[in-house]
Amino acid sequence: MSYSEKITKYMQKRESYAIKLLQKLVQEKSISEHERQAQAIVIETCREIGMEIDIWEPDMKELSTHPNFVSSRKDFHDSPNVVAKWSGAGGGKSIILNGHIDVVPEGDMKQWRNDPYDGKVEDGKVYGRGSTDMKGGNVALLMAISAIKDLGIKLKGDIIFQSVIEEESGGAGTLAAIVRGYKADAVIIPEPTNMKIFPKQQGSMWFRINIKGKAAHGGTRYEGVSALEKATLVIKKIHELEQKRNSEVSDPLFKSISIPLPINIGKIEGGNWPSSVPDLVLMEGRIGVGPHETLEDVRKELSEALVSLEEIDPWLKENPVQLEWFGAQWVPGSIKEDHTFLKLLESNFEKVTGQSPTLEASPWGTDGGLFTALLNTPTIVFGPGTTEVAHYPNEYIKIDQMMKAAEIIASLLIDWCEIAEK
Amino acid sequence: MSYSEKITKYMQKRESYAIKLLQKLVQEKSISEHERQAQAIVIETCREIGMEIDIWEPDMKELSTHPNFVSSRKDFHDSPNVVAKWSGAGGGKSIILNGHIDVVPEGDMKQWRNDPYDGKVEDGKVYGRGSTDMKGGNVALLMAISAIKDLGIKLKGDIIFQSVIEEESGGAGTLAAIVRGYKADAVIIPEPTNMKIFPKQQGSMWFRINIKGKAAHGGTRYEGVSALEKATLVIKKIHELEQKRNSEVSDPLFKSISIPLPINIGKIEGGNWPSSVPDLVLMEGRIGVGPHETLEDVRKELSEALVSLEEIDPWLKENPVQLEWFGAQWVPGSIKEDHTFLKLLESNFEKVTGQSPTLEASPWGTDGGLFTALLNTPTIVFGPGTTEVAHYPNEYIKIDQMMKAAEIIASLLIDWCEIAEK
Structure with a gap:
């Protein structure tokens, strides 16, 4: 059985686990200043996968002098950033998998059919604030790493998973991770692109x-x-x-x-x-x-x-x-159009879905811009879920999209970081 | 000595009295719901002149059903309307002299050079909120009546002086006076027209x-x-x-x-x-x-x-x-252009000032519209002071304009109401 087939099978088997993980994450209302409990779930999951964990509250004094710093907060108490690393065997290209854990507030409660934080499953969708933006994307990342690990694959390059705070308020969480020294040869951010590939971000x-x-x-x-x-x-x-x-x-x-x-x-x-x-x-x-x-x-x-x-x-x-x-x-972000990382994502998309990917420039900024501007790292935004429901009442994500994204990213990790000799 | 000369002399002699009266009125901050103390000064002055006084708090229940009623108040407690009447000998035409006692709030205190309610005299002007809009006009009316009385002149027609509340909020005070039954053959309202004659009001x-x-x-x-x-x-x-x-x-x-x-x-x-x-x-x-x-x-x-x-x-x-x-x-107000009352005001303006009056339509509404709309009474707006300073910081009125207006109105009263045989 090829790795592709194994990954497909793995995702089928683990779908109910992925749904439960997303439900748990949605059930923690991780609006700005309240990210702790959701991060605890991320930490638990990364521990189970067997990654090396870094947890810290960003230092306001240090960050606030940075030219790209934006935040109206006084400090980052109770808002830990989490980075989990799986070191490769060496000699391969590394990757940062970045997703934000913060969500925007639920807004007008009267417009929600159900509790915004119940994580209800209905018609193949998980509902709730943050399901699409972007806890569903984070689950896809975690499932991709899990798949590689559980299938007994060892990669050459490092995988650095970042669960950051403050994306919705200007990116102080990702900035803090960059300032802390985390870098890699490429970055993928599974913000809700509706499975389109955004090699450029506004x-x-x-x-x-x-x-x-x-x-x-x-x-x-x-x-x-x-x-x-x-x-x-x-x-x-x-x-x-x-x-x-x-x-x-x-x-x-x-x-x-x-x-x-x-x-x-x-x-x-x-x-x-x-x-x-x-x-x-x-x-x-x-x-x-x-x-x-x-x-x-x-x-x-x-x-x-x-x-x-x-x-x-x-x-x-x-x-x-x-x-x-x-x-x-x-800041805007981008990757060169002929970059190997982009080509690999495109080919894995085709392999998994049987369709050609749609490439577009994103109509909004993401934390991706910081990787491009500060580290000159090629960055792609690609993920499940659609912006039409992000920030709106009755936000949801389609489960099959989330699982497909996990599959594509798992295959991409194998191609980009490369399998180490046994 | 002609009546005109007598009136001119009277106004010269009584100028300092008029200034003091205006200062006292300005010093009472008669914003909406706080007109009582200023009305007390009006009552005292009318008593001294020897007029018959009517004082009442308008009845909200009665007024509020009137189609022309406008007010956001709950009631008119502490906001008495005052009407003072000097009955003529009979057989003459009557007149309503109408002025509002309420002033708009002082606004941004920092833009005032002095206390808005000090009534300071400087360079021939009296300063303060309400000096121009329109306590100066009210003083001109009271001085005109005083002059006739003090010069021993007895008129045929009635003089009805109205010191009304609520003009700045839509005219409930004048409406209350109309509903109470006060009417006359003509109305003059000395709002600040800068001595222009407004036969029509927007x-x-x-x-x-x-x-x-x-x-x-x-x-x-x-x-x-x-x-x-x-x-x-x-x-x-x-x-x-x-x-x-x-x-x-x-x-x-x-x-x-x-x-x-x-x-x-x-x-x-x-x-x-x-x-x-x-x-x-x-x-x-x-x-x-x-x-x-x-x-x-x-x-x-x-x-x-x-x-x-x-x-x-x-x-x-x-x-x-x-x-x-x-x-x-x-509501808009007007008087026919060939009306005797208008012609008399024009000729008295010329007699007193030696200049032709400027006739214009007013760019703003006054309580005059109510007299036109409800009683079909010819109404003219004519008074000292300019709208450029009304409602603004450092509001003032020129004393000589106020005294000239008093002189013109006194002469008008003689011509309109006519001198009774002794």
């Missing part, structure tokens, strides 16, 4: 724009300057910038995405009285950063677009729009 | 617009519908409606006003997360109602404009914009 940043006006009574509004009217100029300019930026995207990985690098204005607030001309409007948004771009490039581009408004509007020349970068940021 | 109403979108992640914003993008369509439509409405205004009283009937969007709020497509935007604003219009006309016109958006936008057809009328409303 980065993103948050911005805040303040637009000034001049207050006046609404009955004599011509004596004032409406900050909202000026805001519509800003919205138009941002829309033009988005069109320009996207017209320049020629990468075929973006071809099926209608707006590859979106600029989203997510929040607006202005004025405080129906009868007064609003003298201040504030907008907050998110700008996508292409895999070919740096955060700095994009900051400059948005800034210049806003400055250009001064040419068309005398008021904005006197009262320039204020641009501020705040909160979250994710 | 009404206004507040509206609220809810615009629905569809939430999505900002990275895949094309999967959602931005309520803010739809809001820009609404803003544009409102701007077009404003242009259309104003292009139809041909009244020469509006000729020097760049936007006679403004539509002001005073507040906007939408979305709550930079990385999410906003699924709801709320806007609040004020629409001007022309002296030739009814509130109902204008409500219909705005509503139809918003409905017309459904023709140009399929999303808005499926998810119509919601329009709501809330909070304050002021």
